[in-house]
Amino acid sequence: MSQVESIAHDNHAVRVTSITVGMGPLSGVEEQLLKNAYPVASAGTIADGADLQVRLTPLRVRCTKCEKESEAKPNRLVCGHCGEWRTELISGDELLLLRVELDKSTQAVH
Amino acid sequence: MCDTCGCNITHGNEHLIAPGGKLATTASGHEAIDVLHNLLHENDHTAQHNREHFNAHGVTAINLMSSPGSGKTALLEATIKALGDEFRIAVIEGDLETENDAERIRSLGVTAIQITTGSACHLDAHMVHDALHNLDLADFDIVFIENVGNLVCPASFDLGQHSNIALLSVPEGDDKPAKYPVMFRTADMVMLSKADLLPILDDFKPERAERYLRELASSAPVIQTSAKSGEGMDDWLDWLREQVSNRPAQTQAPHSHASHTHP
16 A cells, blocks of 8 residues: 555545556465455555456466476475476565555546 | 566467567557566565575575474484584574474574464575574574475565475375475475384375376475484485585675665
């Protein structure tokens, strides 16, 4: 919320209308719990009532042996092609603020 | 990941902000600001600050994570008894309530700072930072941070440590890495503790625990120990000595250091 508030402040917004968060299955955060907590966290801030959008990022790994990429499960990050366990995570552990939509319309009053 | 160099834009999420991507245009008339901020930025920033303080004093910081009751404090007691003359050790204890663990450590003549988190289920970098205000880092070689017993939340918060240890005690069952992948992925070393119970709890298969860990693409070493019988303690102590000898060279204190009450 403090990140959203500072973006709103820096852009001279009167209101935040929408917040988009990106998260992966290994981020340690659950979409539904975040959505439940969000109205409480945003209450009384410039983002009060703003829409919360969650974009789930896929869990993908790259094999260090066959070098191919594949989808993976949170507790099974082995290569989907050759079965090698030594893989690198390409995406799926992020927890990011992706976008903030702002209402800057002071002229909306006239 | 950081917010400045773009390393948080990955293969997996770049399509979201690419031209024509879902987030590239706004459906309403409102102005949209595209950002890619790590939401744990504030914690990670403080964690990095803590790490700089450890590095400035040549201190190795080790974060212990596990379920409640898996033997973190017992491991520390055995470690202090074995290495008390070799290294100058301090402990930061995290618990919801009580100073019990800190008192156990202090009774061995070692400095222990207790953080009581109230209802918070993990330590974060800010709590550790506050604890460092009460610790003269110049006096220590190793600082152990005993996290709150919990296999979920502590995994998401960098504290400024150099290494993470996840303890998995034999009574918990060997499938914990599969059940708590976020935690076990962060471990630099996994310790199978209370190994003296293996003959009794023979449905715990150390090789199965290791296989579940490898399926998380983790190459962390797995060490079997018992703080009670002393089994495997040499492997653990050798690993620990290696961490100390591999620690980053002593660096300049962070810029803000002078204004702090840090040592």
